[in-house]
Amino acid sequence: MDGTLLNSIAAAERVWGKWALAHGLDLATFLPFMHGKRGIDTITQLNLPGVDPAKEAAYITQAEIDDVEGVKPIPGALEFLKTLPSDRWAIVTSSPLPLARARLAKAGITAPKFLVTAEDVTQGKPAPDCYRLGAERVGFDAADCLVFEDVPAGVKAGEAAGADVAVVTTTHEHPMETTHLKISDYEGLAVEIAADGRLMLVEKSGA
DSSP states (O other), X not given: OBTTTEEOHHHHHHHHHHHHHHTTOOHXXXXXXXXXXXXXXXXXXXXXXXXXXXXXXXXXHHHHHHOOTTOEEOTTHHHHHHTSOTXXXXXXXXXOHHHHHHHHHHHTOOOOSEEEOGGGOSSOTTSSHHHHHHHHHHTSOGGGOEXXXXXXHHHHHHHHHTOEEEEEOTTOSSOOOOSSEEESOSTTEEEEEOTTSOEEEEEOTTO
């Protein structure tokens, strides 16, 4: 969701930046570290003395729900989603459900039929649990799915689940080394249904 269907970097970094500074963290080091993972996992991995990860993650989540200014869809995402059969795709996000709904609404994206959020798994990305669950809910094996990701933790989760991966680079400030397909955004892309029922990522005619 974040960085793949919508751009929430400004909002996320405002909230997490204030929290990080309050805890004496270096922003240049911390901000790239926190993207793409569940808040509770990010805070737990810091191992800060006297900090309750669950309590702090709940605080961060509410702060992010309260600040969705600047959240917007990735270019072409709204049109691209319209080409997807509603029962053949899912959003798999490290965001808690209330935050996911708030950001989707701000970006003008209708929540899909299938939605996997932070509450649905005990191990967040880069563990493959979330993508395996997403595939299960859609009714397919993960090996028959394509994961759209933008950060290393998510790419690793998709790989570990056995899925194909496409890397969305819209929000990248620096090149990301990967052997996977890279797309800058969804402009000119669509999905078609093949004769055997498979979904195919295609370039729009004339694009």
